[in-house]
Structure formats: C-alpha cells, structure tokens
Amino acid sequence: MEDKKDSKKQESKGKCRVVFGYPLSIFFIVVNEFCERFSYYGMRAVLVLYFRYFLLWDDDLATSIYHTFVALCYLTPILGAIVADSWLGKFKTIIYLSIVYAVGQVALSVSAVHDITDTDRNGKPNNxxxxxxxxxxxxxxxxxxxxxxxxxxxxFGGDQFTDQQEKQRRTFFSVFYLCINGGSLLSTIITPVIRAQECGIYSQQSCYSLAFGVPAALMVVALVVFILGSSMYYKAKPEGNIMLDVCRCIGFAVKNRFKHRSKRYPKREHWMDWAEEKYDKLLIAQIKMVLKVLFLYIPLPMFWTLFDQKGSRWTLQATTMNGYFGSIVIQPDQMQTVNPILILTMVPIMGSLVYPAIKKCGLNFTPLKRMTVGMVMASIAFICAALVQMEIDKTLPTFPSKSQSQLKLLNMGTNPLTVMLPGNVLVNLSAAQASDDYFTFDKEDIVVTTDHPQVTRTISLSMGLRQTLLLPPHALDQWILADDLTSKPEQGNNAIRFINGMDIPVNISSPKGDFGLVEPNFYSNYTMIKNGKTTFTLWSGSQSCEYSAEYGFGSSYAYFIPSSLVFGPDCQHSINVSENIKANSVHMALQIPQYFFITTGEVMFSVTGLEFSYSQAPSNMKAVLQAGWLLTNAVGNIIVLIVAEIAKLPKQWAEYLLFASLLLAVCVIFSIMANFYTYIDPAEIEAQFKKDDDKDDEDDKGKRKSSDVEMTRKHSVGSQSDGKQTKI
Structure with missing residues (x-):
C-alpha cells in the first residue's frame, strides 16, 4: 500500500515538464529566490543610514535596532518551519508569508516619505x-x-525532484546559492546609489523611500513569479503537528528513562527507545535521524562567527586602507561585494571541476569532509586578515593613551618663531607654519615659552587627546587649544578643517561640505570629505579665493589662512597645509586573499551544509532541519559579541588570531564528530519501518483471522450439539 503511495508521489513530481533535465517548476523557484534576496539585502544595505539620518537616532540606538532586526530574521525560520511542516505545507507558507513580507517592505518604504516642510527647526519631522x-x-x-x-x-525546491534526479537536485542547491549571492551583489550596488539620489516633496533629500521602494517592488515580483508556477509544483502535504509530536515524544522518552533507572530494567540501544511504550517506532526513528544531524550542528555556529565579520570588522579594516584601483575607486563598504562576486565564480568551478577532479583521484570527499575543509579555509582567512592588520598598524599614527596628551604647534604670525617645551625641547617654526609632528606629554600642565614675542605661559592639556596650540602674532593675544582627531576618520573619509589667521571672518564652502563662517584667529569644525579632487571657495564680502586639493582615504588636514592672504586667482599658494593624519597607504587589494579564503570556505561549508541538511532529513522534517541550520547563523552572531566582550584585546590583529584559533579548535572537534557519523538514506529507513509496520499489521490480521475461524468452528460445533439436544 505504501509503495503505491510513494509511486503516486513520484508520478506527481514527474508530471511537471522537464527542461535540460530539471523540472520546469525549479526555474520559478530560482527566480523567486533571486528577487527575494535582492529585496532583503537591498533594504538592509541602507537600513542603518535610514535610522541615523532620517529617524535621527544616535549611532548606538541605530546599531542596536539594526542587529535586533537581523537576529529576528534568523530566529523566525523556526516558526516558518513549524507552520510549513505541521499545518500549511511549504507552498502555502511561502505564499502567505511572502504577502506579509511584501506588506512590510511597502510599509517601510512609506515610512520614509514625509513632507520636508512639516519639520521643526532641526529638520526633524513633527510627526x-x-x-x-x-x-x-x-x-x-x-x-x-x-x-x-x-x-x-x-x-520546497528539493521536493520537486524525483529519486532519479539526484544529480540535478545537488546542482539545484548550488544554483540556489548562486541566486542568493547574485541578488545580494546587485542590490548592495544599486540601492546605495538610489539612496544617494536627491528626491522629496517640495524639497530635495536623500531618497530612502525609493531605496526601500525598489526592494518592495522586487518582493512583489518574487511573489507573482512564485504564484505563476503554482500548477507545476509538487506540493507535499503536511503530516500533522510534527514539532509538537517530536517534543512530546522526546519528553516522554526522558521521563520514562528516569522513571526506570533501576538495574532490573534492561538497557536500550538508544535513549529515545524509552518512548516505544507510547509512540510509533517510525516517529522515534525519524527523531533519531534529526537528533543525529542537530548534534553535528553544535560546533557550526563558530564558522558563522567568523564569516559574518566580513560586514563589520573587515569593513572597518578597509576604512584604514587605500581604495584606488587604477581609475576605479572602491569605497571601504564596497569591498563586501568581493564575496558575492567570488561566490558566483567559485560555485560552478567547485561543482563542475574541483569536486569531480577529487573524485577521479579516488578520494571520498564526503559532505562533512567538505564542511571541515571549509572551516579551515575560514580560519586561514582570518590569519590573512591578521597579517594585513599588522601591516596597517605599522602605518597608523601613534595616538595618545588615556594617560598621555599630544600637542602640535602652529605659528600664526608672519615671522619665524622658536618655542621651548618641557625638557628644554626647542621647536623652530617658520612663518604661518605648523610643527611636523605631535609632541607627547605624560602630564596635563606644561610650560611653553616663545620668543618674538617672548611669552611664557602654562598650558593645561587634555589627557588622551591630540591638540593644536594656536600661537598668535601678538604677545597679548590669547593662545587657543584646538582639539584634533584621535582616530582615523570613519568610512575612509578625510577630515578637513580651516584655521583663520586673518583679522576678518571668512566663509568657506565646497561641493562636498560647507564649513560656514570662520571667525578671526579661530578654527572651523571638521568636515568629512570624500576621496577625489575637491575645490574649496573662500570669500569675505565680494572677495573670493579658490583652493583645490586631491584626497585619498582616511587622512586629516588643517589648512591655515595667513593674515597676508590676498584674495584672487593666485591665492592657493598662500594657504598652508598641516597634515595631522596621513592618508591610508596599505592597499585594499591586500584584503582579496582573505575574501578568497572566506568565500572558498563558504562554498564548501554553506552550500554543502544546505545539501547535507536536506539529504539527511526525514521527509516530514526537512524544513525544521533547515531552520536548525539557519539558527546556527544567529548563534554565531551572538558569539561574536560574547568573545569580543570577554577578550577585550587591545590589538585588532590579536582578535583576528583568537577567532582563527577558536575555529580551528572547533574544526578538530567537528572532524572527530563527523568521523563517527554514518550517512543514511531517510527514505529507505522510513520505508523499512513502514514495511515492518505493514508486516506486523498483516500478522495481526492473520492472527485475528485464524482466531475468527477457530471461534466460528467452535460456535458451529456448539450449535450442532444444541440442535441434537433439542431434538432429543
């Protein structure tokens, strides 16, 4: 009877038209996944900026809400799996939750629309x-x-294949992963560009509404495409509330095991066998299969701990590097696109060349062995990241510790100046020039003496800070301390400030940022300027001056406007430059090896893990096991915070090596666990249990039938006896 049901299932799968050996329905699923991933990653790419610059939250709140959202995205798969396997089935679950998904995207897009005229004085919407x-x-x-x-x-995609299409099913999981990375690649390039455009009602502003609107439209497309293939899908029916049955069965097994702890009860082969008194042997066998795989999942979060840092630690690392690739300029956060580019290249290479070549060499490169090697690759990636960080650290300026202060001197006068610092250190400053380096002190109050004019004053420095002492040309003028940066500018920007040495205020602006009005003998705040050529316009009244400069990544400059400045076309040569932080000199290309190794690890670990999870899962628990796989990602992100908080290493390269060492240690444990794992065919095991159940049912029927015959014979004999007695 069961064989007939299985044959009907295979027949229903086979009804779909086959193209190039694949069910046509697969193409609808692949397009759906591409559009959905575009929608998700496109929205997420600009989400933090939306929190920070539209809702005007501070950095901490924006970051917290962002990570809460991401964590929730990896926790809800459990709910989806339970609903799919227990009540609605995969098809209906995808349809209904995709509608919820699209409504959420539209709501987010609408939330970013507001009338700029309905704002308070700070530009914050009143509503x-x-x-x-x-x-x-x-x-x-x-x-x-x-x-x-x-x-x-x-x-659901794996369900569309018959048993005779096992090779195509394996290829499907690779193509499926390609679609994830293809959607991710395009969206992370396109949506930031859309967001940077100016749009709005009555006024121009960053176009967050359109940046969210395009992903919302792609989600609607994903839903429509999936629905169009409805008639072609094989839709496996849910088999009851599996998760509830599983939890009850495990709970009963544990309870029954402790209930019969005494030695007079014989031991059983598996602790789940203690549930046999109440639950079906097939369910117990299926739970055993799931538990075996979930046990293997225990070490896996450590891989995601390293992998997901490419969007955080590695991006921050890129902000301290040089992004010029010839005529192309790569921003620090754009280096993340190297991962999906390599994925799109390496998945087909690994599947069609590397794995077959290994097989021809006679090596049994099993899925768990691939995953083990993938973990090793991720560890190597972090070792590469540590080596790159060491090179970066060699080029970084030495910033003061909490018990130190640093001081730079600026001669604002028109004559040379000699300054004496503590320890009889003499510093000779040309007219309108700053000292080349910062001087470090271990105390707050220092005595500074100048000649021409001769002045001695006690200066109170701020510990842990860099400061510039503005020395005016006149003895009675006030000395001013300007706070400088104590870290590299974020996101590869360049921090620029102007110091006005003239007796008149000067307005300063540029296409990339305005400095406002700078008062006489004072300084402006820092303005962040992107890389490339920038022209600054200085004007006072009707007079103007243009100053042009070319910037790299991560530098900081102070421009001094001398009192002798004459506005006009030749004024650029009169403005003096003080380099406080040098531009990044270590090239971003050095990150490519670590991206290569982490991507190789991802292909061997993640793609293989998806396939392994599907192949080792019972027929009615595949989505649940997929949810367990995704849960390892959520746990991995939590481990990042825990390890970083506990370790608190002063050097970033040391933290990279710590994570690499932890993954290598976990990799050894996983390889031992994998060595004891026996690959199974869940369908074969389920069929055997069903066959045994059918045999038991037939035996029971046979026993009941023979019992009924015996009872009929006895009843017949009794009736005849009664008849004889009656006649007598």
Whole structure:
C-alpha cells in the first residue's frame, strides 16, 4: 500500500515538464529566490543610514535596532518551519508569508516619505512617532516574512525532484546559492546609489523611500513569479503537528528513562527507545535521524562567527586602507561585494571541476569532509586578515593613551618663531607654519615659552587627546587649544578643517561640505570629505579665493589662512597645509586573499551544509532541519559579541588570531564528530519501518483471522450439539 503511495508521489513530481533535465517548476523557484534576496539585502544595505539620518537616532540606538532586526530574521525560520511542516505545507507558507513580507517592505518604504516642510527647526519631522511606528511594524513584518520562508524555499525546491534526479537536485542547491549571492551583489550596488539620489516633496533629500521602494517592488515580483508556477509544483502535504509530536515524544522518552533507572530494567540501544511504550517506532526513528544531524550542528555556529565579520570588522579594516584601483575607486563598504562576486565564480568551478577532479583521484570527499575543509579555509582567512592588520598598524599614527596628551604647534604670525617645551625641547617654526609632528606629554600642565614675542605661559592639556596650540602674532593675544582627531576618520573619509589667521571672518564652502563662517584667529569644525579632487571657495564680502586639493582615504588636514592672504586667482599658494593624519597607504587589494579564503570556505561549508541538511532529513522534517541550520547563523552572531566582550584585546590583529584559533579548535572537534557519523538514506529507513509496520499489521490480521475461524468452528460445533439436544 505504501509503495503505491510513494509511486503516486513520484508520478506527481514527474508530471511537471522537464527542461535540460530539471523540472520546469525549479526555474520559478530560482527566480523567486533571486528577487527575494535582492529585496532583503537591498533594504538592509541602507537600513542603518535610514535610522541615523532620517529617524535621527544616535549611532548606538541605530546599531542596536539594526542587529535586533537581523537576529529576528534568523530566529523566525523556526516558526516558518513549524507552520510549513505541521499545518500549511511549504507552498502555502511561502505564499502567505511572502504577502506579509511584501506588506512590510511597502510599509517601510512609506515610512520614509514625509513632507520636508512639516519639520521643526532641526529638520526633524513633527510627526516622527508615525514614521518610527510604521518603520518598526514594517521591519517586524519583513523579519517574519523573510525568516518564515527561508527554510521553506530551499526544501520546497528539493521536493520537486524525483529519486532519479539526484544529480540535478545537488546542482539545484548550488544554483540556489548562486541566486542568493547574485541578488545580494546587485542590490548592495544599486540601492546605495538610489539612496544617494536627491528626491522629496517640495524639497530635495536623500531618497530612502525609493531605496526601500525598489526592494518592495522586487518582493512583489518574487511573489507573482512564485504564484505563476503554482500548477507545476509538487506540493507535499503536511503530516500533522510534527514539532509538537517530536517534543512530546522526546519528553516522554526522558521521563520514562528516569522513571526506570533501576538495574532490573534492561538497557536500550538508544535513549529515545524509552518512548516505544507510547509512540510509533517510525516517529522515534525519524527523531533519531534529526537528533543525529542537530548534534553535528553544535560546533557550526563558530564558522558563522567568523564569516559574518566580513560586514563589520573587515569593513572597518578597509576604512584604514587605500581604495584606488587604477581609475576605479572602491569605497571601504564596497569591498563586501568581493564575496558575492567570488561566490558566483567559485560555485560552478567547485561543482563542475574541483569536486569531480577529487573524485577521479579516488578520494571520498564526503559532505562533512567538505564542511571541515571549509572551516579551515575560514580560519586561514582570518590569519590573512591578521597579517594585513599588522601591516596597517605599522602605518597608523601613534595616538595618545588615556594617560598621555599630544600637542602640535602652529605659528600664526608672519615671522619665524622658536618655542621651548618641557625638557628644554626647542621647536623652530617658520612663518604661518605648523610643527611636523605631535609632541607627547605624560602630564596635563606644561610650560611653553616663545620668543618674538617672548611669552611664557602654562598650558593645561587634555589627557588622551591630540591638540593644536594656536600661537598668535601678538604677545597679548590669547593662545587657543584646538582639539584634533584621535582616530582615523570613519568610512575612509578625510577630515578637513580651516584655521583663520586673518583679522576678518571668512566663509568657506565646497561641493562636498560647507564649513560656514570662520571667525578671526579661530578654527572651523571638521568636515568629512570624500576621496577625489575637491575645490574649496573662500570669500569675505565680494572677495573670493579658490583652493583645490586631491584626497585619498582616511587622512586629516588643517589648512591655515595667513593674515597676508590676498584674495584672487593666485591665492592657493598662500594657504598652508598641516597634515595631522596621513592618508591610508596599505592597499585594499591586500584584503582579496582573505575574501578568497572566506568565500572558498563558504562554498564548501554553506552550500554543502544546505545539501547535507536536506539529504539527511526525514521527509516530514526537512524544513525544521533547515531552520536548525539557519539558527546556527544567529548563534554565531551572538558569539561574536560574547568573545569580543570577554577578550577585550587591545590589538585588532590579536582578535583576528583568537577567532582563527577558536575555529580551528572547533574544526578538530567537528572532524572527530563527523568521523563517527554514518550517512543514511531517510527514505529507505522510513520505508523499512513502514514495511515492518505493514508486516506486523498483516500478522495481526492473520492472527485475528485464524482466531475468527477457530471461534466460528467452535460456535458451529456448539450449535450442532444444541440442535441434537433439542431434538432429543
């Protein structure tokens, strides 16, 4: 009977038209996944900026809400898996949650629309509560949608293949992963560009609404494409509330085991066998299969701990590097696109060349062995990152510790100046020039003496800070301390400030940022300037001056406007430059090896892990096991925070080596666990249990039938006896 059911399932799968050996329905699923991933990663690429510059939250709150959202996206797959395997089935779950997903994307897009005229004096919308509530509702719906369908889509795609299409099924998981990275690559390039455009009602502003609107449109496209293939899909029916049955069965087994702890009860082969008194042997066997795989999952979060740092630690590392690739300029956060580019290249190479070549060499490169090697690759990637960080550290300026202060001197006068610092250190300054380096002191109050004019004053420095002492040309003028940067400018920007040595205020502006009005003998705040050529315009009244400069990444400059400046076309040569922080000199290309190794590890670990999870899962628990796989990612992100908080290493390269060492240690443990794992065919085991159950049922029927015959015979004999007695 069961064989007939299985044959009907295979027949229903075979009804779909086959193209190039693949069910046509697969192409709808692949397009759906590409559009959905574009939608998710495109939205996430600009989310923090939306929090920071639209909702005007501070950095800490924006970061906290962002990571809460990402964590929720990796926790909701459990809910989606339970709903799919227990009640709705994968197809309906994907449809319903995709609708929720699209509504959330639209809500987020609408939350970014506001009339710029309806703002307070600080440019903050008066109805900010509406925008915050709508955006939070949108993000919750997105997390529910993207997390809920995540474990279902891959498993649903695997369901479309027959047993005779095992090779095509394996290829599908590789193509599926390519679509994830293809959507991620395009969206992380396109949506930031859209966001940077200016749009708005009655006024121009960053176009967050359109940056969220395009992903929302792609999610609607994903939903429509998936629905169009409805008639071609094989839709496996849910088999009851599996998770509830599993939890009850495990709970009963544990309870029954402790209940019969005495030695007079014989030991059983597996602790789950203690549930046999109440639960079906097939369910117990299926739970055993799931538990075996989940046990292997225990070390896996450590891989994601390293992998997900490419979007945080490695991006921060790139901000201290040089991004010029010939005529192309790569921003620090754009280096993340190296990962999906390499994925799109390496997945087909590994699947069609590397793995077959290893097999021809006679090596049994099993999925668990691939995953082990993938973990080693990720460790090597972090060793490379540590080596790169060491090179970067050699080029970084020496910033003061909390018990130190640093001081630079600027002669604002028109005559040379000699300055005496503590320890009889003499510093000779030309007219309108700054000292080349900073001087470090271990105390707050220092005595500074100058000649021409001869002045001696006690200066109170701030510990842990860099400062520039502005020395005016006249003895009675006030000495001013300007606070300088104590870290590299973020995101590869260049921190620029102007110091006005003239007796008149000067307005300063540029296409990339305005400095405002700088008062006489005072300085402007820092303005962050992107790399490339920038022209600054200085004017006072009707007079103007243009100054042009070319910038790299991560530098800081102070421009001094001398009192002798004459406005006009030749004024550029009169403005003096003080380099406080040198531009990044270590090239971003040095990050490519670490991206190569982490991507190689991802291909061998993640793609293989998806396939392994599907192949080793019972027929009614595939989505649940996929959710367990995704949960390892969420745990990995938590480990990053825990390890970084506990370790608190002063050097970033040391933290990289720590993570690499931890993963190598976990890799050894995983390889030992994998060595004892026995690969199984869940369908074969389930068929055997069903066959045994059918045999037991037939035996029971046979026993009942023979018993009924015996009872009939006895009843017949009794009746005849009674008849005889009656006749007598």
């Amino acid at each position: 900010m509560t509406f925008h915050v509530v709508l955006s939070m509702v949108g993000l919750f719906l997105i997390a529910l949608g993207t997390g809920g369908i995540k474990p279902c889509v891959a498993a």
